[in-house]
Amino acid sequence: MQAGEGAPRRTGGGGSRRRVVVSDDDDGEGECVSGKRSRRAVIDPGDEDDEEESVALRPRADDGLAIGLEEDDASIRLLQGRPQDVIKHTLGKCERITAKLRSALTEAAKLVSHAEVQAACQMAGSNKDQMLCPYQVVGVNFLLLLYRKRLGGAILADEMGLGKTVQAIAFLALIKHLDGDAGPHLIVTPASVLENWQRELEKWCPAFTVIPFHGNERSAFKDELLSAARSDKPPPFHVFLTGYSLFERKSAASKDDRSMLRKWKWSCIVMDEAHLLKDRTSYRNRNLKSLARRACHRLMITGTPLQNDLQELWSLLEFTMPAIFTNCEFDAILDNRNGRRVLTADNIDLIKQIQAILSPFVLRRVKAAVMDQLTPKLQKVESVDMVESQDVAYREALVEYRQSFTSSCPQRQVSSIFTQLRKLANHPLLVRRIYTNNDVEKLAKRCFQHGIFGSECTLERIVEELSSYNDYTLHKLCCTHGMLASHSKLRDKDALESAKCQLLVKLLPHLQSAGHRPLIFSQWTGMLDILEWVLQVMNLSYRRLDGSTQVCERQSLVDDFNKELDIFAFLLSTRAGGQGLNLTGADTVIIHDVDFNPQMDRQAEDRCHRIGQSKSVTVYRLVTKSTVDENIFGIAQRKLVLDAVLEGDVSSSSPSADEDERTMGQILSMILS
Template identity: 55%
Template sequence: MDVSEQDDVDAACTSEESEFEPILKPYQLVGVNFLLLLHRKNIGGAILADEMGLGKTVQAVTYLTLLRHLYNDPGPHLIVCPASVLENWERELKKWCPSFSIIMFHGAGRTAYSKELSSLGKAGYPPPFNVLLVCYSLFERRSAQQKDDRKALKRWRWSCVLMDEAHVLKDKGSFRWRNLMAVAQHARQRLMLTGTPLQNDLHELWSLLEFMMPDIFATGDIDLKKLLNAEDHELISRIKSILGPFILRRLKSDVMQQLVPKIQHVNFVTMDSEQFQAYNYAIDEYRGACQARSAKSTSNFSNNVVGLIPKRQISNYFMQFRKIANHPLLIRRIYSDKDVDRIAKLLYPKGAFGFECSLERATQELRKYNDFAIHQLLVSYGDSGTKGALTDEHVLGSAKCQALAELLPSLANDGHRVLIFSQWTTMLDILEWTLEVIGVTYRRLDGGTPVTERQTIVDTFNNDRSIFACLLSTRAGGQGLNLIGADTVIIHDMDFNPQMDRQAEDRCHRIGQQKPVTIYRLVTKGSVDENIYEIARRKLVLDAAILQSGAELEDSTDVPEKTMGEILASLLLVNIPIVMLEDFAHDQQNLIACLEDRFV
């Protein structure tokens, strides 16, 4: 059997113009040989599913350059990845594939190359590159320009279509999945990189398999949600054996004994009286809506709670509970309707709502704002010290922010550096304010950060130890980035999909990390946070049963997986007393005074 050694990598990747030494770790050489073996056997697809932080990117680019060196296959190759990691892919390709011509087909680069590539494709000329780097957004949007660009990509026969963070293709019915498949279906090989191939359930994993090798895994119109039952132990065992030849997955614990440990903490935080009252008021409001519908329905309230409320409204209520559990400023409770009318009259002449809408319309819109959004308007358009703007006491009005106010100064004093993740940009805005009150330095990266600036933010944070924290959105900042400058991760609000949080954790628990990494999950006690935590744990058990050798789905580890409606139903049938926590130990004013003593 042909086996590629480090000498082959040296010969393929070394350049006289660079001092870079292309050294692979032993398990990475195994990964490259796995891909080369499938190439020799003409296998049309593979999933490299190593745990996050083991260097999938390096293995993939080494594979591409060895295709040229050993098999005279110069491409063309198409690499599709999230916008956050485009620059990192370009950087790694230039290091490991020095002889390759690389085009980044995104942003200004896409505009510059679009017409040229289209005309070359129409004329039947070979592509003027070895690797074309594109973003998933090219396959998600419906603009005429993007349709033309996708049409141009279909004209070439790709050697390898490589998809980074390939779990984004979990929905077979999505516009993204169908458009990318139209480009990739005739490629010699479709290679998927993802540390989290199983996101929520088995049918999403099957979507990846069908994309990888449609001839084998295509299912037509079969309803996989009904067919693939996660509780069927025999089915799970059979799927595991089917996947064996096509998926390579190694865990850090398996291949890197020297990797620093990852320590997990779940911090259950307690709401103070104000947040607790806001949460229970929302539950009472939902209970009242259900009772009102029940009175008009033949259904029994206690037996058919879920069926009484439309699905969209269930989702809205559930989101409302999640918001309050994270921070009560995410709803409108402090500003009354009377306050809103006054603020609208104050800010309307200043153009806060534009100059085309009426005052009445502006007032209606403002009533939909949450407390924090109204505060931001007052700060942006009002004078200094505007009446009605919130104070620093309000930003520490959530159990999670109070926990951060205790935890972060201690971490800073001990020399740690922190990544803080949230799913919502508004919550990140509130967290920015919180960090300013606490008195620590930070940077921020979310979906609104220009792609051209993201790698600079990453490099600055990693290299400048005076920056204590980095605020990141779970989706944009949790995939592909290398943030080993931090050694602590705080998951402010958990995702229903635990793999998103695992991706976030491993931004700093990866190759190159020298310190033990500590993960803190903040869970608000007595709220839907606890239900989300249970659901996430159950999904991780399934992930281990499918993808890890020796792991099985044990009945003893089962956690009832509830739907949003079932969770809400259980809330409605329990009377929750409003407890006034008179001796609450972390009164907001005391917290601010404590912080001033420590940092000012």
């Protein structure tokens, strides 16, 4: 297939700016309490796309290359309810597939060379900026082998910063060049990397016609695409590029768009940051799966395939290759969702089984193994003592919560208490202590008089609203509206009244004088607001990116920072700024508040420790002593043990039984007793 002459224009990185509403990158203050989003989409059968759930995903027709995957349905049904037998059954299938793949390689199977990649991408051989590393050529061959063997999919799980995007694009170019498969292909990515994918497609595959279906571009292409979808003509594009938000929204327009996508038979569906599909019950997952079941091949790209437990990895495998992985309750084998049994010394046999299952379908390389010349990365944990006012606030909160907390408290109350303690451990301005109830009532009256919340908002409603604000938000309200300035109680020194900000006051000037440039990450936009204030007080230049930053502005911010050396720091939210961005202009990473999920912080680190980095990278993790911060950091470190399963390390670095991860409730029971 060739894109028609009347195809919509192919756009590159220099296209017009677009405004996109971001639904999956917002950085609400409550979202990271347990290492997961608090606003997770929940299945609503009434809103789900009208799909026939009985339609099964099948590999393409056997042309002599395919590996047989057909199963006796009766035998599979017999295994349901016996998860251990399902694992053994799946292991047997994977061992047979592995043997056939190895046989294909030893039978003089022709491997694709870098020269063929260049020919497929129509690249000039002398262009040093478009040269794949040897390990990337291996990755492309891995993807091509599984594609030609009709396995239905693959997971490219290289560590972050190793160029997975380029490998995926080269793979799409090769199957067009060598196998005559010109698509159409669907690429789904987070909002934060849509423009980067568009730019890389333009760079590596200029012959591809790409439809960037997001933001204002959607309306520009909608009529022509609908007309093409209703006709019998080939799609007027090679690649359809869109964001996950298309599969999350329940609006009529989004449902119509998804219905349009189902009218085409997709060759390959590529899902970037595929760990976002780890929850098989989510609305996003179900909508994408209904589309993916019609595709010939599915490619999952993720630098963090193990974010919390092996159940989530199994979910990705099931999504990618359902003909191989049956729907079993993997939890029953692991005992709990933290995978504790798998990681103990008594379960080495099971670990080896899991590794054997993963090996044919998941390609995982780490930087240390494939990039001898990659600059070193130094990890530092800075444990800091609370400043006096912060210590007083934290202890007062402990006293207050001891009176109300019991082991039978509902989860919502547990989460609320834990979040308040986390905020105090990071900065006391994230709660309300300085502004009294009397101050709030005075501010509410002034807001009511000046109609700041609208003419229809009652005084009582304004009081209720302001009562939920923290000290910094009330201060910001006063500063934003000049008539309230006299009520502002905060001064510049208040911005520095936390242990971590005191450390930054000492650390940042030292970094600047030594020519270093830091990325500063926080999970909360409220904390980023305070950090902005700190940088302003210190007269340090910076840029900022979080979930509210428009997609069309994100790449420009990244480019400005990488090019303009006089910009000292970059403030980013861990969720929105920790995925896909290339910020090699920095050589220092400061994780202001650690995440329950260590993979989120590792993604943040690799914004600058990646291909193209010429300097050594130092990562600082800030932990406040004698607070819940220490508990969260300990949990995150123990979760990293899960990565050893995927990378083949079955050493005894696993936590013992008395080091089991504690839930928020258990942590509170310990510190409030």
